[in-house]
Amino acid sequence: MSQPPSTAGAAVLAPRPGPIRAVVFDLDGVVVDSSAVMREAFSIAYAEVVGGGPAPFEEYNRHMGRYFPDIMRLMGLPLEMEGPFVRESYRLAHRVPLFPGVRETLEALHERGIRMAVATGKSGPRARSLLDLLGVLALFDHVIGSDEVPRPKPAPDIVLRALDLLGMPPTAAMMVGDAITDLTSGREAGVTTVATTWHGGDVTALLAAGPDLVAHKPDELLTHCAARDPHQLGEMAGSERG
Incomplete structure (x- = not known):
């Protein structure tokens, strides 16, 4: 069984005054846990809009947490990828x-x-x-x-x-x-x-x-x-x- 990552060297501070409500x-x-489905949806959208070649999902993954159109701008990819990405995300949602x-x-x-x-x-x-x-x-x-x-x-x-x-x-x-x-x-x-x-x-x-x-x-x-x-x-x- 794997151990949780060490927090050594991390700037982990005391919590702010509570209580948390x-x-x-x-x-x-x-x-x-949507990573696998996002990879598939991104790959399909990339193939439809950009064309052949491997989809740069690792770079996309580094921007995770941002809004999809913002990620496309940061990566220099067409905003038109959003349509097929969203379509495939809905289609594959049952696997998340x-x-x-x-x-x-x-x-x-x-x-x-x-x-x-x-x-x-x-x-x-x-x-x-x-x-x-x-x-x-x-x-x-x-x-x-x-x-x-x-x-x-x-x-x-x-x-x-x-x-x-x-x-x-x-x-x-x-x-x-x-x-x-x-x-x-x-x-x-x-x-x-x-x-x-x-x-x-x-x-x-x-x-x-x-x-x-x-x-x-x-x-x-x-x-x-x-x-x-x-x-x-x-x-x-x-x-x-x-």
Whole structure:
């Protein structure tokens, strides 16, 4: 059994003052294991629009977390690739699984009264469709796509939008992501940043970006999200009914 990557040398800081009452998740590489499907969709789109030769998926993967049109601009590829990429992503969505332990962690956070949102590089409709297909959409209070904010990650707009919808201050929230763009977006929004390592990407570079916290397994997030007092939860429920 492989050991979790070492955090030696990483700028892992103390968490911001809590308690944490809201969690904003990136989607790909954190909640869903979509890498294989994204590779296939990207390869098909590249062949249709650009032509022969191997699709540069490794370079695409280095920009993960950004909005697809932004990645195309950074790579100097035609924006026309978005159409077939989205089409194939929908067609192959049934092959995208949740990472092990994610469903249980989301359910535990929900039971603890933690508010949750998704802030993703995907478009909002595609993200909501995928989460609905996986049966976890109802666990999130809001799902926000990069097409639904003025500036996508690494700008803080999408995290700030999530906080606004959740009605939470930055000091009570954390951003959970597997890419440097996630950490940058969260840091600029003023929330606690959490780097995840279960995606198997370039963990060394991610940790070198200086997250506030590191999680090697989904359930480690529960350590930083204590359950609310049952009396407080009862008062909240009564208020919502009123």
